[in-house]
Amino acid sequence: MDYKEIANYIKKRLIEKKVDDLIVGIVNSNAVQAKFTNNKISIMQSWDSVDIGVFISLKKKIALTSIKDFT
Amino acid sequence: MEKDLADYSIKLIQDLDASYVEARLESSAVRGFVLKNGIPQISAFDTVLGIGIRFLLNGTMGFVSTNQLEKNKLKDAIERAVKVTKSASRIKEHIEFLEEESYADKYEVKQKINLDDIDISEKIDLFIDADKGIRDEKGIKVLGNFLSYGEEIVKEYYINSDGSKIEAVIPKPNFYYFTTISANNKAMQRYWPYGGSGGYELIKNWDVINLLKEEVRAMKTMILKGEKVKKGYMDVVTGTQVTGIMCHESVGHPCEADRILGREAAQAGESFIDKDSIGMKIGSEAVTIVDDPTVEGGYGYYKYDNEGIKARRKFLYKNGIVTEFLHNRETSAKLGTQSNGSARASSYNREPLVRMSNTFLLPGDYKEEELFEDVNYGIFMKNFMEWNIDDKRLNQKYTGSECYLIEKGKITKPIYQPTLEITTPVLWKGVDAVANNLECHAGPCGKSEPMQSLPVWLGGPSMRIRNVWIS
Numbered sequence: 232m233d234y235k236e237i238a239n240y241i242k243k244r245l246i247e248k249k250v251d252d253l254i255v256g257i258v259n260s261n262a263v264q265a266k267f268t269n270n271k272i273s274i275m276q277s278w279d280s281v282d283i284g285v286f287i288s289l290k291k292k293i294a295l296t297s298i299k300d301f302t
Numbered sequence: 303m304e305k306d307l308a309d310y311s312i313k314l315i316q317d318l319d320a321s322y323v324e325a326r327l328e329s330s331a332v333r334g335f336v337l338k339n340g341i342p343q344i345s346a347f348d349t350v351l352g353i354g355i356r357f358l359l360n361g362t363m364g365f366v367s368t369n370q371l372e373k374n375k376l377k378d379a380i381e382r383a384v385k386v387t388k389s390a391s392r393i394k395e396h397i398e399f400l401e402e403e404s405y406a407d408k409y410e411v412k413q414k415i416n417l418d419d420i421d422i423s424e425k426i427d428l429f430i431d432a433d434k435g436i437r438d439e440k441g442i443k444v445l446g447n448f449l450s451y452g453e454e455i456v457k458e459y460y461i462n463s464d465g466s467k468i469e470a471v472i473p474k475p476n477f478y479y480f481t482t483i484s485a486n487n488k489a490m491q492r493y494w495p496y497g498g499s500g501g502y503e504l505i506k507n508w509d510v511i512n513l514l515k516e517e518v519r520a521m522k523t524m525i526l527k528g529e530k531v532k533k534g535y536m537d538v539v540t541g542t543q544v545t546g547i548m549c550h551e552s553v554g555h556p557c558e559a560d561r562i563l564g565r566e567a568a569q570a571g572e573s574f575i576d577k578d579s580i581g582m583k584i585g586s587e588a589v590t591i592v593d594d595p596t597v598e599g600g601y602g603y604y605k606y607d608n609e610g611i612k613a614r615r616k617f618l619y620k621n622g623i624v625t626e627f628l629h630n631r632e633t634s635a636k637l638g639t640q641s642n643g644s645a646r647a648s649s650y651n652r653e654p655l656v657r658m659s660n661t662f663l664l665p666g667d668y669k670e671e672e673l674f675e676d677v678n679y680g681i682f683m684k685n686f687m688e689w690n691i692d693d694k695r696l697n698q699k700y701t702g703s704e705c706y707l708i709e710k711g712k713i714t715k716p717i718y719q720p721t722l723e724i725t726t727p728v729l730w731k732g733v734d735a736v737a738n739n740l741e742c743h744a745g746p747c748g749k750s751e752p753m754q755s756l757p758v759w760l761g762g763p764s765m766r767i768r769n770v771w772i773s
Contacts, residue, residue: 232372263386264752268565271395272362277383278651279368279375280352293344299369300329300351302304 334452340433413501466610497744528718537680545762559633585622585730595659602659663762666736
């Protein structure tokens with residue numbers, strides 16, 4: 232899936248809607264955590280995520296959206 | 303939902319020699335807005351769909367989550383997670399799960415008034431009117447009024463390698479106010495949340511406009527007429543909100559078995575209770591406190607926990623005796639018992655931890671006013687402004703908001719912000735009478751790192767505590 236394409240599509244549609252200001256951000260992250268309990272590892276956690284965040288202002292009002300559903 | 307991916311994940315990890323695997327596919331739609339002094343500030347609309355998979359590989363626990371739901375990406379994420387989990391096996395804490403019953407079920411919390419059927423503008427207008435309502439109150443200045451409305455509909459598909467397959471749909475509307483007023487060179491703040499599982503009918507039942515008006519009138523009375531109470535030992539009658547926070551903080555948290563075992567010591571804290579404390583006398587005969595996820599309409603409602611265990615009522619203290627801890631499959635196996643269905647995760651990308659659901663003191667036979675009759679000198683702490691409690695949940699304090707003096711069995715005058723300082727055993731051993739006016743209140747409960755904030759109910763009826771320190 233091309234997340235930049237999705238972000239550009241969102242930007243284009245919001246410009247068409249004549250919002251005053253907009254930010255579209257993509258955060259693609261991979262993280263690992265080793266959780267220790269009493270000097271032993273109790274769980275190894277891995278996170279893999281993509282988040283498209285959208286900020287708009289329109290007539291001095293603010294709206295935020297976070298999209299984590301890419302189906 | 304991509305249910306086939308959950309099924310695929312289970313098989314893939316089983317083929318990599320896992321002794322246990324579970325997959326939780328979760329979608330959530332969150333909508334909400336905030337009003338600052340009656341002006342809409344931010345509206346938020348979030349949509350999430352992801353999968354969280356937890357597994358046991360030779361006694362090492364691993365967890366992986368992703369919202370990139372393409373088979374090849376999921377496979378990559380799982381294989382990376384399996385690799386890092388195997389790398390931890392030298393210094394692992396050996397974890398085993400005991401055999402548990404498996405379930406196949408589907409359930410949905412019905413909405414009498416569908417949240418989607420009410421336009422967002424109608425919801426915003428309700429809270430704008432609620433803000434206007436408190437500004438009509440004479441004799442005070444509203445320094446700040448912050449109103450937040452939210453609704454979340456979570457759909458879950460859970461399967462595990464023991465054969466459980468559970469689907470759930472739970473909608474949860476909520477709101478809270480954070481209001482600051484001043485009068486007579488004094489200021490006062492109140493924060494209180496409301497939440498439940500159901501539809502928009504909950505918002506209607508809470509009667510937001512009148513609720514806020516009554517709250518501000520009570521605050522005004524406390525500011526203008528409240529007197530400082532003289533420090534000392536006296537009897538205290540707590541209202542349902544105060545009883546609720548006491549149940550949650552000084553009973554629910556220390557009964558979480560992962561805290562007892564030290565699993566969350568560095569993040570959430572520890573417990574004054576240890577693994578051998580079952581049977582320990584901690585309160586009076588009048589004190590029976592339960593955690594019950596099956597209470598319909600509850601903000602902490604669920605029918606199966608996030609490990610596929612059927613939910614049930616748990617008696618944490620029964621007639622003043624520590625009876626049961628809150629368990630997930632990891633802690634129950636360590637203490638040689640079965641899980642009691644207390645594993646919850648705040649999202650698809652969080653591991654299930656031992657958590658509370660709806661925690662409350664069971665009601666007694668007294669009417670609330672009968673609790674005052676036998677008090678010669680004391681206070682009625684109807685609700686509270688702030689609280690804090692130590693890491694082991696032993697020493698705590700609660701500062702009252704709407705409070706009254708009780709003299710010779712009667713409520714006589716408002717009291718300004720008294721503070722109850724107490725330890726957990728003194729608190730619960732001091733309870734000699736419990737009323738029949740059970741009420742539950744909503745709250746966000748936080749735990750662990752990364753933080754998991756979960757909706758819970760906390761509550762109980764009014765109760766009387768004898769001879770405690772008030773300042």
